[in-house]
Amino acid sequence: MSDSNPNRSELKWVVPLPVPCPKCGNESMEIAARLKDRDELPCEACGARIDLTSKEWRTYINEMLDAFDNIGPTYRKL
Numbered sequence: 001m002s003d004s005n006p007n008r009s010e011l012k013w014v015v016p017l018p019v020p021c022p023k024c025g026n027e028s029m030e031i032a033a034r035l036k037d038r039d040e041l042p043c044e045a046c047g048a049r050i051d052l053t054s055k056e057w058r059t060y061i062n063e064m065l066d067a068f069d070n071i072g073p074t075y076r077k078l
């Protein structure tokens, strides 16, 4: 159980996730780990505030972060 490349990035801090705007449908991009601490994100296209506080969003973000943590050891072997 050795992570051979400890200098590799933590994926959740470098991988952006698409955040769909409920108003115009555009997808704004934000780094996964940053979404966890945000309550809303401004749409890059129309400026609407995208609410990230819903149960669905919290579940989605938490599951994505878990997935990044799970894949991390595999990535560090590359």
Ligand SMILES: [Zn+2]
Residues within 6 Å of the ligand: 021, 022, 023, 024, 025, 026, 043, 044, 045, 046, 047, 048
């Ligand atoms: Zn929009």
